[in-house]
Amino acid sequence: MVRSGIIYDGENLLSEGSYTQGIKDPYWHLHDENFETPYMTPRLTAEGSVFMGGRDVVSLNGDWCFAIDPMREGLRQRWFEHDAQPIDDWSVPRDYDDGSWQKAPVPGCWTTERDEWLRYEGAAWYSRSFEAAVPTDGDRLILRIGAANAQTRVFLNGAFCGLHLGGSTPFFCDLTPYIQSGENLVMIEVDSTRRADAVPMHHTDWFNHGGLYRDVELVKVPAVHTSHLFVRLTDDGVAVDLTLSSDVDGTAEVDIAGLAKGKIEVRAGAGTTILDCAPELWSPDSLRLYDVTVTYGSDRVTDRVGFRRIERRGRELLLNGRTLQLRGIGMHEEDLDLGKCSDEVEIRRRFAHLKDLGANVARAAHYPHHELVARVADELGILLWEEIPVYWAVAFDNPPTFENARNQLVELIRRDANRASVILWGVGNENADTDTRLDFMRGLVEAARAEDPSRLVTAACLINRETFRIEDRLADYLDVIGLNQYFGWYEPGFEGLKRLLQNSDPDRPVVISETGADAVAGMHGPDTQLFTEEYQAKVLTRQVEIAARADYVVGTFIWLLYDFRTDRRQTKHQRGWNLKGVVAADKTTRKLGFVALARAYQRHFRDAD
Ligand code: GCU
Numbered sequence: 001m002v003r004s005g006i007i008y009d010g011e012n013l014l015s016e017g018s019y020t021q022g023i024k025d026p027y028w029h030l031h032d033e034n035f036e037t038p039y040m041t042p043r044l045t046a047e048g049s050v051f052m053g054g055r056d057v058v059s060l061n062g063d064w065c066f067a068i069d070p071m072r073e074g075l076r077q078r079w080f081e082h083d084a085q086p087i088d089d090w091s092v093p094r095d096y097d098d099g100s101w102q103k104a105p106v107p108g109c110w111t112t113e114r115d116e117w118l119r120y121e122g123a124a125w126y127s128r129s130f131e132a133a134v135p136t137d138g139d140r141l142i143l144r145i146g147a148a149n150a151q152t153r154v155f156l157n158g159a160f161c162g163l164h165l166g167g168s169t170p171f172f173c174d175l176t177p178y179i180q181s182g183e184n185l186v187m188i189e190v191d192s193t194r195r196a197d198a199v200p201m202h203h204t205d206w207f208n209h210g211g212l213y214r215d216v217e218l219v220k221v222p223a224v225h226t227s228h229l230f231v232r233l234t235d236d237g238v239a240v241d242l243t244l245s246s247d248v249d250g251t252a253e254v255d256i257a258g259l260a261k262g263k264i265e266v267r268a269g270a271g272t273t274i275l276d277c278a279p280e281l282w283s284p285d286s287l288r289l290y291d292v293t294v295t296y297g298s299d300r301v302t303d304r305v306g307f308r309r310i311e312r313r314g315r316e317l318l319l320n321g322r323t324l325q326l327r328g329i330g331m332h333e334e335d336l337d338l339g340k341c342s343d344e345v346e347i348r349r350r351f352a353h354l355k356d357l358g359a360n361v362a363r364a365a366h367y368p369h370h371e372l373v374a375r376v377a378d379e380l381g382i383l384l385w386e387e388i389p390v391y392w393a394v395a396f397d398n399p400p401t402f403e404n405a406r407n408q409l410v411e412l413i414r415r416d417a418n419r420a421s422v423i424l425w426g427v428g429n430e431n432a433d434t435d436t437r438l439d440f441m442r443g444l445v446e447a448a449r450a451e452d453p454s455r456l457v458t459a460a461c462l463i464n465r466e467t468f469r470i471e472d473r474l475a476d477y478l479d480v481i482g483l484n485q486y487f488g489w490y491e492p493g494f495e496g497l498k499r500l501l502q503n504s505d506p507d508r509p510v511v512i513s514e515t516g517a518d519a520v521a522g523m524h525g526p527d528t529q530l531f532t533e534e535y536q537a538k539v540l541t542r543q544v545e546i547a548a549r550a551d552y553v554v555g556t557f558i559w560l561l562y563d564f565r566t567d568r569r570q571t572k573h574q575r576g577w578n579l580k581g582v583v584a585a586d587k588t589t590r591k592l593g594f595v596a597l598a599r600a601y602q603r604h605f606r607d608a609d
Pocket of ligand 1: 205366429430484514578580587
């Protein structure tokens with residue numbers, strides 16, 4: 001096999017890729033700094049998505065072989081080309097034998113697996129074997145990875161299958177061309193290295209957990225199958241948008257149990273039908289979900305969908321035609337034991353706290369959270385702001401960075417399009433208002449609207465420090481203007497907030513998308529003393545009551561539910577933790593700010609009776 005890259009036999013540079021004496025040159029991998037070049041394409045993107053509702057899957061969760069790879073030996077020495085052969089086999093590199101690697105759980109974060117890996121940031125390899133039969137009749141065998149942070153390469157039986165960029169969205173890899181009958185070896189390189197041209201870029205206020213941290217599963221689908229299904233309420237009835245995996249013509253059937261049935265005429269792989277029906281509407285007070293089934297040939301998919309209408313009228317938000325006020329709070333994916341992993345217990349605990357706060361909406365910051373979050377929110381009647389991590393100073397002038405952000409946005413929307421709880425797509429957070437950023441973000445707003453005309457688009461913007469008004473140029477393209485401000489914490493007093501709200505006169509709804517204050521759980525003192533629980537309680541109380549005075553502010557998202565790990569915070573109180581949670585990192589100890597916020601939400605941003 002000819003190998004790419006510069007080959008060096010110890011004395012002189014050999015021509016492009018070659019062996020010496022019939023055995024691979026033992027030094028060939030020491031001088032090939034282009035080792036990633038052969039593994040940059042194919043890219044695994046939203047175009048390869050498979051609609052998963054109702055499909056049988058084979059889970060690959062469990063213990064995998066695992067090794068950290070800070071020097072990128074896996075690609076340099078092409079570990080993936082050698083399955084677990086005996087280490088004395090002369091045809092494999094001396095430094096590799098995944099059969100004897102450590103074990104690590106999938107889903108999992110290596111950062112919480114071993115103390116010495118907590119701050120390991122770099123490449124790591126997961127590998128395992130699985131039994132499979134070579135698909136027949138044109139069927140495809142697809143690997144679905146719920147999320148891996150932050151860029152991921154998939155190899156099967158020695159072949160490179162694709163590269164995915166993005167640490168929080170599901171992606172799909174068609175293994176069919178590489179599957180062999182019987183035992184197959186899948187190897188996955190996950191690289192958590194932060195990069196200036198990535199999304200997010202290398203500077204964030206959250207901890208960089210690395211791992212294959214959501215479900216990994218195999219799914220067999222027919223050659224032509226449903227790749228995307230979007231079912232939503234429109235003025236004319238229920239729209240059913242169907243996208244198939246190839247440009248075929250045909251007819252699909254849709255059945256919404258107890259509501260309506262119909263056919264979808266498919267042309268060139270896509271089709272839409274409007275079912276003339278009037279579903280019982282979903283809302284936090286009416287959790288009606290319908291079972292939807294769509295069949296195309298032998299491919300049958302299902303979903304549980306709530307039908308509701310979210311819109312803005314002037315400076316008002318409306319849910320099902322009624323004024324909606326947002327009593328919100330932000331949340332990260334961060335857990336003392338689970339790292340960035342979430343499970344149903346952890347997710348339901350978050351929502352139990354939200355309910356105790358009297359909150360009706362959560363901001364899943366600053367990246368797509370686990371898909372269970374929106375499913376459980378549908379069941380419980382909690383609204384969601386979901387977003388992609390276009391956070392702070394992203395490389396706005398770099399087209400590949402835009403394509404990365406756009407792809408993550410489409411992957412998120414395709415994953416959660418049928419979740420009634422999701423009312424807002426957030427396309428950015430605290431990005432300075434520059435020309436390149438405006439072009440970049442306008443492109444994301446357009447992409448969101450093209451993918452989903454039914455929801456509202458927002459972003460967490462900054463205030464204009466010259467005019468002291470809400471004047472981010474991106475606001476003209478948003479449905480709802482999110483506004484991050486920390487009067488009372490990063491600047492003294494609340495006069496600035498009052499001035500800002502009095503000076504501003506937006507023509508669309510505004511939410512305070514972030515505000516809050518750090519508090520050390522258990523630290524008490526006068527409410528003038530920073531980092532006390534009393535001080536945090538005062539800030540939250542004042543922030544909510546002042547924001548509620550502006551008739552164009554339709555709600556607040558307090559930052560945030562739980563204290564979280566971040567190395568940016570190193571004061572004597574913080575030591576690597578952001579303490580703006582109203583609950584400590586143990587997700588049990590409530591601070592006075594919890595009670596204060598609950599009281600504030602009992603008085604402000606109430607829905608009209
Ligand atoms: C910013 C940022 C958050 C950060 C917060 C803070 O608003 O969006 O990610 O954690 O400030 O200062 O705590």
